[in-house]
Amino acid sequence: MTPSKSLELLAPLSGVLLALDQVPDPVFSSRVIGDGLCIDPTSQTLCAPLAGVISNIQDSGHALSVTDDNGVQVLLHIGLDTVNLAGQGFTRLVEEGQRVVAGQPLVEFDADYVALNARSLLTLMLVVSGEPFVLLVPDQGVVEEGQPLLRVSPGQASSEADEEEGDALFSKPLTLPNANGLHARPAAVLAQAAKGFSSSIYLHKQTQSANAKSLVAIMALQTSRGDSLQVSAAGTDAEAAIQALVALLLDGCGETVAAVEVAKPAAPVSSATLMRGVCASPGSAFGQVVQVAEPALNIPETGAGETFERAALARGLRAAAEALQALQAKAAGSAQAEIFRAHQELLEDPTLLEQAHGLLAQGKSAAFAWNSATLATAKLFEGLGKALLAERAADLADVGQRVLKLILGVPERSLDLPECAILVAEQLTPSQTAGLDTSKVLGFVTVAGGATSHVAILARALGLPSICGVPAHVLALANGKRVLLDADKGELHLEPDLAEIEQLQAVRQQQKLRLQREIAQASLAAITRDGHHVEVTANVASLQEVEQSLTLGGEGVGLLRSEFLYLDRNRAPSPEEQAGTYSAIARALGTERNLVVRTLDVGGDKPLAYVPMESETNPFLGLRGIRLCLERPELLREQFRAILASAGLARLHIMLPMVSQLCELHLSRRMLEEEALALGLTELPKLGIMIEVPSAALMADVFAPHVDFFSIGTNDLTQYTLAMDRDHPRLASQADSFHPAVLRLIASTVKAAHAHGKWVGVCGALASEPLAVPVLIGLGVDELSVSVPLIPSIKATVRELELVDCQLIARQVLGLEEAGQVREALRLYHAATVETSPVVEH
16 A cells, blocks of 8 residues: 655644643653644644644634544644633634644634633644654744644554454443543543553443543543543453543542542542632631531331321421521521521421322321422422522421431430541531531531532531532541641641641631721721721621621611512512511611612522522523512512611612613612602602622713612622623632722722712622722722621721722722732732731720
């Protein structure tokens, strides 16, 4: 057979040529993926080095391969660790399977963004099909895009040993732990390992399969973290191949892997010294592991007669309701009380009771009927794929276990805890968390759960550092093992360094002393050192929180989340209940303090059980806030009437959420005026809007003449501005309110408001961050509405600052490029400020 004509590969972009040995990445420099060259680019468009078919292109656009008609396969990889950018900075110009000509543009990339956010811009061109080649230019120097670089000899690839065939063996399904799936580096490690076996080996993802000895084939599977994969092999060493490759995949194929929920392994825990999860409650602790696991319950299926079993179920439900009432009474704050109130509502859920009674009628025991009903409903909630309903499933499981134990007569097991305990569990329930002995428990770590779950809320209320979403092999840690929990970073250190422990303990002691001083001085006004007053108010969801805020120096309520009256119940609150609650809160504040009531902010991700709503593909962009209320005007009118009942008892303000168009404001104002007129009121409360949609921020100058105030909700404003779901497991850390784009929207909103004589508050989480206080003051924000426990801290921070300095730092950070740079600048400013600030004596 006549060998194919040699093939010239063109430079895919312009830049400085480097030998592969100089690439600071051992997988590339050791030629595990393939031989070739590297270019430090000066251009920003990646072009085809040869004619062929796009045999693979990663969704993120950072890597692709081109295969010509003779089977020569070339991998192009832009930058190092660019898979972590998740596609940001890259624009794909071609699709997989598309035929391209040499020199055709394939991917455009933002070189500045990639250089700032990835390890390196160095771009690789590798002949992954193994053909020999010669370099046509010196191995160092400048090259231009389209210039011939390599001459490849097609048809002369080094051949692998013939793969054996036979009956295929399959591994059990495994969960892929790699944060960015099997991109070039781990795929190369896997392919290289597979080539060490003579068997035919394939990697399977759902209905797709890939030759495990082919880097490009593995990459073409487009895997993601959490994917379920299987390895199959056929040949004499199939069993050994499967065992080795499964172990390699579970270990990350050479990458440090983060938390992924997998079945509990039978093997002993990995020797890794660090486990990562997600921060559920901030702080740090050094202590000993205490494993917490619920014992299995023996549930008889057959009952002793329907009448007997109905009575047993009723007794269990009644005893559970009494226990939950006691937990509510002991709760340290309204957020905790609301959780157990929601649990009580579940005990009365008619659908749940109907299912249980139906099983009792079939002769089942009370325990079996109740357990079956709760498990089925929890499974239904989890299967709907919504975070809120998944959280409700966890609540339901907690309630279910409580009633089940009472029916079976199983006493609640009290943990025999040593001092300095760090609890480790598959999942803690809200009941378990609320009952923790904080004199012994320093923190906890769970495999399941989330940062917004009820358990996380309780942990924060108790001041216990905790992380969730940790790898399941944390459950194999030995009791008594000394570990360092750094919840702020979402880390559990299994072999902590003594210096690290001492440093964290010193920081904790300093924070404790500072907090004591801040609480002692909480009644002092929030006035900067050069005399500028900033109003510090509270974000609340109950009368109890209002009263607590006043004891901590709160100057009013900047956000009353009215939906607390509507959520976690099966029927709407009566007009009398609403009016009574608003009036009680207004009386507690008095006529000299502001009360800002946000109208109902539900819908989308926060559905109401008694307001039928269609399921939405993207609830954050759907019917929520003012959109829902204007679609159901009687809901809004009834709420307006209830809020107006408190007129005159406090300085009443009404705030509309999720406003994006001026017509929404006009319609709402007209309804408010009509309801006030019907009640005989001569003076309207102040009416304002939340700035949480970019369109409202960009048109603040248009809204300003028609409102009495603005309040900026930075949580939603951030996720809508950056197009990142703030609860997304891989994007949450990037959905940062310190991003200059968000700060610029705040700046333009303040400028527009002040031009029309209107005040601006910030009620989002950014206002509760001491690090953000200087920039918010510097941008001209008039009011900071913060989480109740943080009022003393935010007021103390204001007293350490000078307005003129805040204005300087604000101007500086608006010119930065990313949130990390803003945070670093503010950390340096904060350190300098704290060092030079005098201590105010009480």
